[in-house]
Amino acid sequence: MKIPEKYMEFTFSSPISECIEKFIAQQRAIGFVFNDQSKHLRSFDRFVSTQNCPPNTLPKELVNMWIDSRPNEKPTTQRKRANLIKQLGQFMVKNGYEAYIPPITVTRAIPPDYIPYIYTNEELARFFTATDNLPRSSASNRSLAAPVFFRMLYGCGLRESEGRKLRVRDVDLEKGTLAINATKLGKSRLIPMAPSLLQRCRDYSRQVHKHSNPDDFFFAPSKGGMYSRGAFLRMFHESLRKAKIPYGGKGKGPRMHDMRHTFAVHCLRKWSQNSTDITTAFPYLAVYMGHCDLRSSQYYLRLTSELFEHITDSLNEQFSDVIPKAGDVYENN
Structure with missing residues (x-):
């Protein structure tokens, strides 16, 4: 995975600039590069500067004006814009500021016509064999991470974001449990792992986390931080090809989910x-x-x-x- 040498820096000057800067800093502290999002937040900052907005406050009227649909705009584009402002609002509220958080009906995707692809046992066996044989490199952990990550998605029924955000402290290699925190719906849960998956986690940890801290990401690139969704998506598509499982393209699947x-x-x-x-x-x-x-x-x-x-x-x-x-x-x- 290509790691940027430095973050893109932007200047913010609106009445909520301090909140935006703190929000970006938090996202980068937990492993996100957050360059594209920062660029969008700069546009939002400029918009806020044109409005009569109280300091460190995110009024409902202002939020609705920003996330309202625009001419010739795709629903997915509007939804991404709304989701980013929703995250900013949640951050502000958590830190004691007054902010309006858009409802889920605005930020949630419209249920698709896509019918989930249910893998057969034979396809799963071929897929996991393919992940076990991804090209190895001394400069990358991908061949070590992929076999454990994808088995965890299937074996524990995780969302891919839940797997990527696991930290070393969340994977109890003694009790054989996963602590899933800060989920999509804000619910935390403790998940037991099968003995075979637990053993793979132990083997992986011995190779990757010899000198790691509890706060480090469990699935971490060799340079540290957290794997992006795109990085695992590339490993997923490569494994599909090696397993001879046809991929219909975006929106047709199979998908990691x-x-x-x-x-x-x-x-x-x-x-x-x-x-x-x-x-x-x-x-x-x-x-x-x-x-x-x-x-x-x-x-x-x-x-x-x-x-x-x-x-x-x-x-x-x-x-x-x-x-x-x-x-x-x-x-x-």
Whole structure:
């Protein structure tokens, strides 16, 4: 991964310039380069300077003016702009400033028509073999990180951002647990690992973290910091090619996030095949995956019943009243 030699520096002069500078400093302190975001925040700073804004305050009217849709603008562009200001607002509130935080309906992506790609056991085996054989380099940790990272996404049902943000202190190599903090929904959870995954984490840690601090990122490039999503995405696509799993392109998948979907579906499939009382077990899946409520997990019931027709009767018998229909809105799981 190419590491910038230095950060891009910008000058801020609006009534909230101090908050913006502190926000950028915090993001860089935890490992983000944050150059593109800083550039966008400079534009926002200039906009704020033209408004009658009280010092160190982010009024609702000002925020709405900035994140409002613009002519010929794609929804994704507007959403990125809104998300950045939402993060700034959350930072300000956390530090005692008054700020308006846009609601999730503004910053959340519209549920896509994309149907998650559920890997077969054979495809998973080929994929993990491919990650185990990525080219090794003394100047990079990628061949060490990729086999553990992708097994963790599938084996623990993590979001890729949760895996990337793990710190050394979050991976308990004695108890075999992962502490997932500061998640997408602001919920923390403790996840047990399978013995095989735990052993891989121990082997990886012995090679990479001989002199690391507890606050260092668990999946860290050789030069330190945190791997970007793009870095793991490149490893993912390379592994797909080596495993001979066709990639349909952006928006068509398979995606890294589909590892998480596959974990949930395979879990439900196993429970159904073993005649497990899914009514009792299902809430545990929601908690394990960090969903805010059962509704966020119900999507997997439909997906499981559609992909594995032989267990549809079993699922319908217990969950016919909660299995959502195709096209229903659901949280981006």
